[in-house]
Structures are given as structure tokens and as C-alpha cells.
Amino acid sequence: MSLEEPGRAWVFGDDVDTDQITPSRFIVSTDPEELATHAFNDLRPEFSANVDSGEFVVAGKNFGGGSSREHAPLSLIGAGVDAVVARSFARIFFRNAINLGLPVMICPEADRIEDGEEISIDLDAGTVHNHDTDETYDAEPLPPFLQDLVDEGGLKPYTRKKLDSA
């Protein structure tokens, strides 16, 4: 899958935890679009009103630490974010994103991307392209087991298939 249409990068720092992505007081909802209106509510209040479909979240190390709330990746899906590119991810966020079909790319050079720059990603090639600087960064390939899960369309289709064949 390629998302070669460039989109704005919303750049965040290191250790952005799930309380900062979706503050606790808003996760009484399970609706992605409602959750999207509160994404990064306290950390970056202008995000939710200004993010457009087809844009990207870029972060430093350990994105999504803390709580297991699936509301965090759901809020980004609801906001129309195409993918999250980070130097590294916290475990549960990474797992939730894959399960929900939100592309996540582990990109050691993510911190070369400045806020507001235009980027695009190529999931098949495992690369991130910065259109402002014309640089291309490599992302780490997914392990085969996870790639198969992604290719199946996420955990739900994978599970449906398993239940059907049981």
C-alpha cells in the first residue's frame, strides 16, 4: 500500500503518552470522529480543528506510552491521519494501531522532519519522503507475522477467518 500523496506533518516530541493523545476525561466516547475532536487536546489545542484528512503525525521516541486505551489510535483515525511515523513506539499503542489498520512506521530519522513539512510514505518500500527537503528516510520493516496480519486487513478480518475455519 502506498500513500504517496503528500500531506502535512504534525511533529511531536519524545514520550508523548496516551493521556496526551486522548486525555482521560474525553474517552467516555468510543466514536472515532468525536474522539478526533479531542486529539492532543491539551498538548496541542490547535491540532483537532486544523488537521486534515491525509496528513501525518510524526513523533520522537516512545510514542503512545502509558494507558492501553484504544481511543488514542482511534482518535487519529477519526481525524483522518494517514499514518504515524515515529522513532519508536510504546508496545500497546503499536499493537492497537496495527489491529485497527492505522499504519505505523518506525523511522529512526523521524526527527529530521520539521513541523509543517510535507511528507509522503511508501509502506511497500518502507520509506518516508520529505517533499520540503527532498530527503528519503528508511523505516524498519515489520516482522513477517505482523506483516501477514496487516495484509489480512488487521486483527478483525484475521480473527473472522480463523472463526470461519474453526
Place this chain on the structure above:
Amino acid sequence: MTGKTITEKILSEKSGTDVSAGEYVEARVDEVIAHDVTGPLAVEAFEDVTGEDRELAAPDSTVFTLDHHAPADGVKAANNHNVVREFAEEYGAHQYEINDGICHQVMIEEGFVEPGDLVVGADSHSTTYGGLGAFGTGVGSTDLGTTFATGELWFRVPETLRFEVHGDLPDGVYAKDLILRFIGDVGFDGGTYMTAEYAGSAVGDLPIHQRLVLANMAIEMGGKAGIVEPDERVVDYLEHQAGLETSIDPDLASDDDATYEAVYTYEGSDLAPQVAKPSNPENAVDVDDVVGTDVDQVFVGTCTNGRYEDIRIVADALAGEQIAPGTRLIVVPASGAVYEKCLETGVLGTIVAAGGTFQSAGCGPCAGYHQGVLGDDDVCLATANRNFPGREGSMDSRVYLASPATAAATALYGEITDPREIGTDRYDDHATADPGVVR
């Protein structure tokens, strides 16, 4: 062939294959747990993947609690509770009510979890079960909802970080101080994807309620699980605490030649009470570094330190005293059974007489929902597990994390206080004993 860690052994057993760190497996899960925040999404995922003939793979080991917003603090929370109640009723799952307490405490008190079990919870502190020698890990709601349907889930077998504490712990130093020190040493992401395994004589000497603290906060170093090798003390604890007859498989231990990602070694006598400064658990320092910091609120509770033994320490330290004027003390028991025990033993009355507020069982203000949310510029010292920006309320509030003993000393003086200053003989017996009986 090299030996295996306890993690590799449990995941080998549950997947029916011989696996080592780094491999991917699908494993049989022994218990699944969700609460009022993550439950509704898990229910949606379950209904999404199952067809017309919906049934839970294992209703007897599928458990729901209502703890984060209990009692309901708004209409949406109340509706979420009803979603959980109706689902549990329809499919025959266990469901606990708003007065029963926090998921992890309820699971242990009710005897769902045994050493060697594989437990997944849609709550990041599902690592807690490692204090019993089980492999517990937090997952999202989609993971959980599919596990409701299949009884299985995929795992990457994690590498293990081993923390050994030798000798004895000094008075006033608890498991909470150990785990804050470990997190400070490896960092907030220092254990990402890994198991934190705790060992050494000082860990073996810890009563079970304190081992649960070590396991609980493994997630605060990014860990997938935290575990202490089970022993006879776990068997006794489960018998008294949960009325559960169990035994330990002698092979349920890491082999001497197991492979570790890293081994951190400590001498117990070198350790001091720890405080994690705002706004990350990795900001742990010796209490000396922050002594004298003014606080507005002290919060004692959570799945980390809301057990009877924790609250008892606070009551013993406060007995016959008053908390500092201008300081608020909020105590939230981790379960309804803990609440009852505090009532029966006079602990509740002592805390109220000292000027504290004793609330109904649950997560309390830990996640910033209710029962003591912080305002702008408020400073809180909490026995909780997280102090991220805005975690307990305003983005401009600040939270320090510490043990119940440090919390009690701090409540007495209205500023961060070394618990050894108030005389550890006032409260220490209860920390090292292993009552473990709240029934």
C-alpha cells in the same frame, strides 16, 4: 540448548510450542479482563468479528469490572456501565459492580489468577498478575474483543530484563521505592516490549501485596509484563486472600542459564525511599532531593498502592494526629473488600479523624476523572503509578509518585517528608507482615 526464562516457559506452555524470545506465537489465554472504559470497545470488537451464533470462548474466565468511573460520574460513563452490564448478562461473563473495586485487585481477591497463568487485560496495568507468578499483559480493546471470541491471542515472546536486589531492605523502603528506582535507572521506555523479572533475596522476602507493586509498574518502563518467580508464599496468600487451593510447579522458574537482555543488581541496604518528580515516572530521585516541597493534596490508592496493607500504613502513621492544615488527604481503597477491612479494623475511622477523605472503592482520581481532580498549579503526592502532564487533572498541576509511607509523612507535614523522619516503628510491622486477608 540454553535455558529459558519464566516468560518463555509460560508462553511455550500456553502455545504448545517450544519458543524463545523474539518468536511469535498464538497462545491460549487463561483469563481476560476489561473495565468500564475499555469494555465497551471490546464488546464492539467482539460483535464485529463474530457472526450470528455469538458466544464467548470461555465465559467463566471472562471478567468485567466497573472501576474507572465508579460510581458513574456522568451520563456517558453511566451508559458505558450499562453496555458492560448488558453484555455480561447476555453472554454469561462475570461482571462486578461499582462498589467491588479495581479490576486487578478484584481478579486476585476473587481467585481468578494462579501462578503460571496467561492473563490479558484491556488495561495497561494487567502486568500486576506477575506478582503471583502469572504472565499478565495489557492489550487494547480489539485484541481483547477477539480473545473473547477465540480464547487465543498472538504474542511476541519478550526478552527479559532482570532486576536483582540482594540483602535486606532498610526500614522505610518498600517495593514502590524499588520499582521507582528501577524505572529511573532504565527509563520510561527502557523495558519496551520486554518482561521485567524481579529476583534476589530482598524480593523473595517481600510479602505478596508488595510483589504486586513491582509487577504493576513494569508498564512504566514500557514493559510487556513484570514477574516474580512464585513460591510457597504465593500459595499461602491465595489460600487466605482468595480461598484458592493451588500449588507451584517446580519448573515455573527461570533456568540458571536463561538468557537476559540485561541484569541490574542492587544491594538492598544502599536503597532509599524514592519519589518520582513531575511529569514522568522515570524522574525518580532519593526522597532527600525533594524533601520540603509543598503539596496541596496527598492521594493514597490505585491498583499500585490501594491495598489494605498500604492504607493501614497511612492510618498507623496518622493515628492520633492531624494532617497539615491546608493539605487534602484522599484515600481510595482498591476494592470493596479492602474498604470493609478498613471499616472493621478502624483504619477508616483513623483516617477520617486525622482529617482525611475516605472514598468508595475504585481508581479514584488516578486518571483524572473524579474524586479529587487537581486544579491549576495544584501539587499532589500520590501512591499512583503515573504522573504525566494533566494525568490527575489540570495540565498545570504537578504530581509526585511515592510509597504509602512517604505519602503519610507528607500528609502530616504538608510538604514532601522522608518517611523515616516520623519513625518507621509506628507503621513498619504491617508492611513486612503478610496478612493478605481482606475477606
